[in-house]
Amino acid sequence: ENVLTQSPAIMSASLGEKVTMSCRASSSVNYMYWYQQKSDASPKLWIYYTSNLAPGVPARFSGSGSGNSYSLTISSMEGEDAATYYCQQFTSSPLTFGAGTKLELK
């Protein structure tokens, strides 16, 4: 299966700080998808087809990458952005998720 490795596992950022998290695939993928999950809630679609923001996602978020390497960036950290972010691929079966990056507010 295609293993997705997210880094860092945990990070903290101050308000207004730029944040970048990474997702590396063991095999090349066509697209990467990202979800945001807050405690005791269901995941929410955040970014689809690598760089498209889901409805309602603030424009300070962006996604990029190709092949084996993808990233999610927040241009300026807000308090509501504290959450765990998961990447996901379905270029090959089975569909797999990364282990998540937990983003905390410093």
Place this chain on the structure above:
Amino acid sequence: QVQLQQSGPELVKPGASVKISCKASGYAFSSSWMNWVKQRPGQGLEWIGRIYPGDGDTNYNGKFKGKATLTADKSSSTAYMQLSSLTSVDSAVYFCARGATVVARYFDYWGQGTTLTVSS
């Protein structure tokens, strides 16, 4: 609006089976893949498999073959997941999630989750 309403928490004994439901509304149930995802406490997400209610076609993560059985009832717009021979490692929150687009490579709507506890 699209909604996925899952059944309530379950407490079952080891070795037993359980059937979790996911009632869909707000869209054409038969025309979208329905996926199931497992999340153990404090852990990440695992894809179990998916079903296309229109014709009952299923795809499973090999890890869950023999453990999970996916079905769907078009008349009630409800998807089901049965888990068998339960052990403590099956204790988790289980989500249903709709596959977005015809190709369904990602999920655009999620249920609220069903907590399964396996304990004697």
